[in-house]
Amino acid sequence: MAAPGGHYFIQDKLSEKAAHHESYAQLWETKWKKxxxxxxxxxxxxxAKDFAPIVDEMTKRDMKEPYNWDEYASVYFPQAEKLxxxxxxxxxxxxxxxxSEYYMRSSAVxxxxxxxxxRSEVQREAWRLGKECALKGLR
Incomplete structure (x- = not known):
């Protein structure tokens, strides 16, 4: 709800950035690990162990928002290909x-x-490859 002058009350509550927006490492720890x-x-x-090398690489690269979505997705590909x-x-x-198990695990990555x-060309390729793996795993 807006107060007079266009000031939204929620703005007072959002003064700090959420931890998962600070880095990929924080995203993993606060939102995705569990x-x-x-x-x-x-x-x-x-x-979760399938994602360990990805988390390590993202952390090593200190990846954080705003992400380059092609670079972001590319970090996942070696692990997906391994599986x-x-x-x-x-x-x-x-x-x-x-x-079947490993095709499905690859599709998850x-x-x-x-x-x-x-959101990017590499992510669209991940979409295609993920569907391919899921179809193989499900048959």
Missing amino acids: PAEMGVYPFMFGT KSIAKEAESKGEVEKA YRISRFPAP
């Missing part, structure tokens, strides 16, 4: 359940790289 450990939205089909290669190897050996929606 859902990843629980395997709930948006981390379903993934594991996908484990899935392909399992698939070639006839290990259907293992292949791709999902978070473009979450909540693709």
Whole structure:
């Protein structure tokens, strides 16, 4: 609700920046770590350990808002590809359940790289690759 002169009352309450906007490391610690450990939205089909190398790299690069969305998404790709290669190897050996699990884990990493929606070319590629992995994992 606005006071006379266009001053919104909520402005008085928003004087500090939320911790998860300070850095990717803070985003992980304050917002994403717990859902990843629980395997709930948006981390379903993934594991928290799948994201450990990504968190390490983002922290090393001191990534924070405003993100370059192509650079941001690119950090996820090596881990997603690693999980996908484990899935392909399992698939070639006839290990259907293992292949399914790793394709789905790869799809989860791709999902978070473009979450909540693709904003750049690399994120659109993550969207495509994530769907591809999910379809393989679900069959």
